[in-house]
Amino acid sequence: MILKSQVEWALHCCAILAGLPEGRYLSTKALAELHGLPKEYLSKALQSLSQASLVETTLGPSGGYRLAKTPSDINFLEIVEAVEGKARSFTCTNIRANNPCRPQGYCDSKPCAVARIMWEADEAWRDTLRRVRLSDLVGTLSEEVPADIWRSTFEWVLKRAG
Amino acid sequence: MILKSQVEWALHCCAILAGLPEGRYLSTKALAELHGLPKEYLSKALQSLSQASLVETTLGPSGGYRLAKTPSDINFLEIVEAVEGKARSFTCTNIRANNPCRPQGYCDSKPCAVARIMWEADEAWRDTLRRVRLSDLVGTLSEEVPADIWRSTFEWVLKRAG
DNA sequence: CGGTTTTCGGATATGATATGTCCTTAATTC
């Protein structure tokens, strides 16, 4: 069970977009260059964010992406699910139904106990992500990233934001 | 991010083995037949359980698997990690290091903020699984599975247990 | 002892999914 690397990409990109001034857009090209990622493929991740209505886009030169909501209104789960999908990590294939001791045509009333436990764990994972806002990440980053790097990155981005 | 189906298989098999009388073994063949699974491939999952010291084996006719510990001493996380591995679901590929604004040779002191949050969620998932014991599952099953099916399954297993 | 049954591990094949590239279309800016 491994998350795709697009999840990391999306989170980093959202963190950058969160620092963008009101009304400005940042292109895929800039985001790819900033993170050292293949532009074409990163584009797929950004499209996922767009389809999830987490970011807005505009075309043409000076086009690109910006957040569709305030950073404090976006949580980690939204971003993760946008690229990873909302499907649960555990799927019950109902192998209990293959038990040869079962009467013909017997039908289970509840989802099985095994799946319920695995889904509970899945929900705990999602709950944790749901509780962390994008603004929390930006806050942590602004404390931890050395001030000069933080500032020069911001300038680098502004220079390319349309 | 999707768990392999072997996880489900291992959990179901452990639940069955938990009902086995002291000192008896159940073969892969019986477990595969009971759950309608490919014997050869299920064998791989059981080998994983064996390598994790969750089950003990013996060879020859009347050989097979039995639990290595009491059901109340085995938790879900042990079983899941045995077949799924202990690696975290999120891997930080350190793309922050590609930031062109960084000074040459700059080295990060901490794991990055993004990864820490994702790992926290991963830990919440593991914590939930760690808290559920195999004996809890057996207890739930014995309440929910209709008594006649429960009993006949038990007899079916005993007839094949060496 | 010899034949059977079992686990174990390696080798191999197949299918699905993640990753990555390329190209076309439509919208926007200048």
Add this chain to the structure above:
DNA sequence: GAATTAAGGACATATCATATCCGAAAACCG
């Protein structure tokens, strides 16, 4: 009209999950 951009489809490649097969070693049974 030319340049730039997101969107999305087609395609190629790599990795991993799934599945099967085989040989070796151990245990049981006659």
